[in-house]
């Protein structure tokens with residue numbers, strides 16, 4: 025079933041959830057962290073026609089040391105305005121520890137395949153989750169995605 029057919033099927037409930045859908049949902053368990061799609065860029069415009077990588081930084085803080093993240097545990101999935109989630113997750117191609125926002129605290133900058141994330145005109149956000157090496161505690165963060173070029177109001 026194509027995305028178009030799914031969207032048509034979802035139209036009766038779309039009006040109800042459109043308002044809710046503008047809030048980035050966090051459905052993954054664990055504590056919440058801040059992530060930044062395309063660090064240094066806002067809004068997070070993503071060209072749906074081009075392949076390549078999408079950088080997503082997991083931002084460190086005074087209470088969150090990104091070097092404690094088990095990099096093999098990191099995964100992401102995209103969310104859609106029609107609330108139909110892709111059933112599979114995407115693992116990063118690679119991650120590097122760096123300070124992406126210049127606040128003096130290390131962040132973990134991960135590159136995901138845009139193709140694997142299946143970003144289309146219905147995509148409105150991304151959730152990144154993982155666990156910490158020492159404790160096994162999971163974390164998750166969400167950020168918005170603005171797919172382009174797409175109709176503004178569907």
Ligand SMILES: [Ca+2]
Nearest residue numbers: 061062063065
């Ligand atoms: Ca950004």
Ligand SMILES: [Ca+2]
Nearest residue numbers: 123125127129
């Ligand atoms: Ca930083």
